[in-house]
Amino acid sequence: MILIIAALALWAIMWTVNVRLANGESAGTSTVRLLVPLLFGLTLLAMWELVVRGLELPIVILPAPSVIAERVAGSGPTLWVDFKQTFLKGALGGYAIGCTAAFLTAILVDRWDFLRRGLLPVGSFVAALPIVGTAPILVMWYGFDWHSKAAVVVLMVFFPMLVNIVAGLQDTTQMQRDLMKTYAASYWQGLFKLRLPAAMPFIFNGLKISSTLAMIGAIVAEFFGSPIVGMGFRISTSVGQLALDMVWAEIVVAALAGSAFYGVVALIERRLTFWHPSQRR
Amino acid sequence: MRTILPVAVVVAAIVAFWYLAAIPMNIHFAVTSAQRAGAEVTPESGAERRNMGAIALAARNPAQWTDSWTQAKPRLPVPHQVVAELWRTTALQHPASKQSLVYHGWVTLSATVVGFAIGTGLGILLAIGIVHSRAMDMSVMPWAIASQTIPILAIAPMIIVVLNSIGVQGLIPKAIISAYLSFFPVVVGMVKGLRSPDAMQFDLLKTYNASRSETFWKLRLPASAPYLFASLKVGIAASLVGAIVGELPTGASRGLGARLLTGSYYGQTVQIWSALFATAILAAALVAIVAGIERATLKRMGLAT
Amino acid sequence: MTQVPVIESKNLDLTFETADGPVAALKDVSLQIGAGEFVSFIGPSGCGKTTFLRCVAALEEPTGGSLTVNGMSPEEARKARAYGYVFQAAGLYPWRTIAKNIRLPLEIMGFSRAEQEERVNRVLELVDLAGFGGKYPWQLSGGMQQRASIARALSFDADILLMDEPFGALDEIVRDHLNEELLKLWARTGKTIGFVTHSIPEAVYLSTKIVVMSPRPGRITDVIESTLPQERPLDIRDTPEFLEIAHRVRDGLRAGHAYD
Structure with missing residues (x-):
């Protein structure tokens, strides 16, 4: 009971601090911008720990963060081979x-x-479908190993x-x-000098969406x-x-x-599309 | 009209490619069973055939091509088999029967819709809180954005099992997963939308000395509609995926996800494909409904033609 | 003025097919532009002044009449890179620096690296942007961006410069300055310039020849040969001579314009 009250008290304290910080004078500084969410996250973790211990929740319902941390630390090799199999081979491949x-x-x-007008509606339609459902079929075709996950x-x-x-x-x-036309530019010159650079923000948007999808696909496919x-x-x-x-x-x-995968893509995006209004600082 | 013809051509090309691809995919079994039935096949020896490439085998046994389109458990069923299975399991079955895809579809759909409603409602509420409280904005928003990069779906099996162990079964656990998946896109989109009016528009309301709630109802909320609908379309699709994946663990026997899983256990490829098509149809229908509401709403608001 | 026309149009017609029926953008436009002339096209919107310039640049296809550029068809002239074109907006690529933007046509036209370098520096100098080559377009003011886009059109040294309301989006003070600069540049390079504008003072100040156009259908209502001297300081705009030409232009615009 004491632990539960401690959790609630902790929440109250954190929230007061955060309200102060967010409405204080230094709210715009990058330190505070980092500190506030960090404090929020840490408080949630601490409350989780306190509530689990306070209510003596069994591990089969909700393990405490400390137990999870212990497990992460203690199962390094297992987690690493799983990571290699699912992330490095399945998802990245x-x-x-x-x-x-x-x-x-x-x-x-x-x-x-003609092809564009035909494929684009079909593509957008398929993009909205739950493609992860093809996993059982692809597992059947390409076997249990990472190839089917990559597929x-x-x-x-x-x-x-x-x-x-x-x-x-x-x-x-x-x-x-029109400008490219006044230069009598060829198709490939137009592609490389104008259209590909102009497409970069879109390409990175796709790459970011896909990075999340890749993780989901690789993990869920293993359920089959x-x-x-x-x-x-x-x-x-x-x-x-x-x-x-x-x-x-x-x-x-x-x-x-x-998040690391997403972060890396976002970092490259910042490097390559620094010129786009959304990236300028 | 300008898009109908190209789309029709592309779809026709896909179907044609599908039939074509089914030949090498299924040819080994087709040739073997044809030989068993006493037909001439080349080469005669089964061992030799096993070592042959599928396309080469198909090229040498044109007589068995049509057989590769009619197998009961093909590696790749062809469109008409899938359509026939869909027809058999929908129109020809009583909707309440366990054989009926309508039944399984309904199980999945109800979890999806319940979860989507919960997720959307909570998402909108949180977005309103974020927009009006700086502390909430700074504390929660970074996590809401970061959570979109995390494969949340991975926790689906755990939610099912944990809730099962405390006695909650059926629709609720799946709805929770669905809600969770649609929650974050709605939060992020809605926050963007509520903030979308420009400074001049806020200044205008300030000159009227409008209150916070008046600003909310008269400016922020209407301005957020296009953003909200964009997130709703993402959210409903995510909800459906969530419900389906929620049906995978613990050997659930009901729902489209369960059809996929049992199909893959028993090698019932036609069943898998028809379940897959059912999910696709369901997803398309849900997104289309949201898009239809979007069009009607935005049109009434004068934001779309 | 030389006798061989650089741009010659005879009875040029251009009709756009729209949902509301055909629209005559150009009707029976005949005009000769000699080498080294500075010709302004002025008229209300829809009079076809931009359309005519786009026909010269082979960005639009006339539906009737004849049009030659350097004695060739506009399409051939475009392929021969006979002209530089300056658009209403600078249209610089945000992912390229100013210098690399100016280098873009040179890359496409296959100039050697050394020559690219040399030409970029020369035209940057010419438009007074030396030292800004390493900046990105979005780091510069609108006037500087438009100067860079003129430099881009000059870099490959075509004899003809086509400018479609290049200063339309700029404020009056910047515009005056750039007008002065443009005249100097024209004097130094001796290019043939086609210049679309909707500002009467701008047209009179810049041109040796002013083409007044009117809409529905787009046609020429008056061609005015300027009597102003080559050397034109900004305050020439207060002289009676200037005002008289401006007056004639205004009359031409009024005559061709039914105020409906």
């Missing part, structure tokens, strides 16, 4: 293949107006990527195209069958054994990997 294929297809589609990822990232790149290649003004390694495999078997600390450990890894 599929991501690379899918994005490259979408890029080449987009260039091809863009060349012919699911390829399918998942291909269409959002295609739609974004094709839309990006269209994102030039009449004036910009996998070798005895992989993050999705570990999650589904640990759930079966009610070893929820292991499940949470894998989720921590997945969250870190997912």
Whole structure:
């Protein structure tokens, strides 16, 4: 009971501090901008710990953060091989293949107006479908190992990527195209000097969306069958054994990997599209 | 009209490619069963065939091509088989029967819609809080954005099992996953929308000495509509995926996700494909409904033609 | 003025097919522009002044009559890179620095690296932007951006410069300054310039020849040869001579314009 009250008290204190910070004079500084969400996150974690201990929740319902941290620290090798199997092979492999294929297809589609008008609606339609459902089929075709997971990822990232790149290649003004025409520029010159650079913000938007999809695809596809390694495999078997600390450990890894993946793409985006209004500082 | 013809051509090309691809995919089994039935096939030896590439085998046995489109458990069922299965499991079954895709679709759909409603409602509330409280904005918003980069779906099995262990089963656990998946896109989109009016428009209301709530109802909320609908379309699709993935663990026997899973256990490829098509149709219908409401609303507001 | 016309149009017609029926953007436009002339096109919107310039640049296809540029068809002239074109907005690529923007046509036209470098520096100097080559367009003011876009059109040294309301979006003070600069530049380079504007003082101040146009259908109502001297300080705009030409232009505009 004391722990529960402590949790509530902690919340009250944190919230008071945050309200002060957010409405204080130094609210605009980057330190405060970082501090406020950090404080919020840490308080939530602490409350989680206190509530779990206070209510003596069994591990099969909700393990405390300390238990999860212990599990992450204690299962390094297992988590690493799972990470290698699911993220490095399945997600990244599929991501690379899918994005490259979408890029080449987009260039091809863009060349012919007829193809673009036909493929774009179909592509946007497919992009809105729950493609992760193809996982059982692809597992059947490509086996239990990472190849089938990569195939699911390829399918998942291909269409959002295609739609974004094709839309990006269209994102030039009449004036910009006229300018290239007054230079009597060839098709390829127009593509490389105008349309590809102009498409960069769209391409990165697609790459960012796809980075999240790739993680989801690789993990969920393992629910349909996998070798005895992989993050999705570990999650589904640990759930079966009610070893929820292991499940949470894998989720921590997945969250870190997912945001790191996204962060890297966003960083490259900042480097390459510094000129875009949304990126200028 | 300008898009109908190209789309029709592309779809036709996909279907044609599908039939074509089914030949090498299914040819090994087609040739083997044809030989068992006493037909001439080349090469004669089964071992030799196993070592052959599918396309080469298909090229040498044109007589078995049509057989590859009619198998009961093909590696790749062709469109008409899937459509026939869809027809058999919808129109020809009683909707309450466990054989009926309508039944399974309904199970998934109800979880999706309940979850979507919860997620959207909470998302809008949180967005309103974020827009009006600086402390909330600074504390929660970074996490809301960061959470979009995390494969949240991975926790789906755990939610199902944990809730199951405390006695909550059926629709609720799946709805929670659905709600969770649609929650964050709605928060982020709605915050963007509520902030979308420019400074001049806020200044105008200030000159009228409008209160916070008047500003909210007369400016922020109407201005957020296009952003809200854009997130709702993302959210409803995410909700459906959430409900389907929520049906995968614990050997659930009801719902489209369960159809996918049992199909993959028993190698019932036609069943998998028809369940897949059912999810696609459901997703398209849900997004279309949201888009329809969007069009009607924005039109009434004069934001779209 | 030389006798061989650089741009020659005879009975030029251009009709756009729109949903509301055909619209005559240009009707029976005949005009000769000699080498080294500075010709302004002035008229209310819809009079076809921009359309005519776009026809010269082979960005629009006339539906009747004949049009030659340097004795060739506009399409051939475009392929031969006979002209530089300056648009209403600077239209610089935000992902390229000013210098690289000016280099863009040179890259496309296959100039050697050394020559690209040399030409970029020369035209930057010419438009008074030396030292700004490393900046990005969005770091410069609107006037500087438009100067950069003129430099871009000058970089490959075509004999003809086509300018479509290049200063329309700028404020009066910047515009005056750029007008002065443009005249100096024209004097130094001796290019043939086609210049679309809707400002009477601008047209009179800059041109050796003013073409007054009117809408529905787009046609020429008057061609005024300027009597102003080559050397034109800004205050020439207060002289009676200037005002008289301006007056004639205004009359031409009024005559061709039904105020409906």
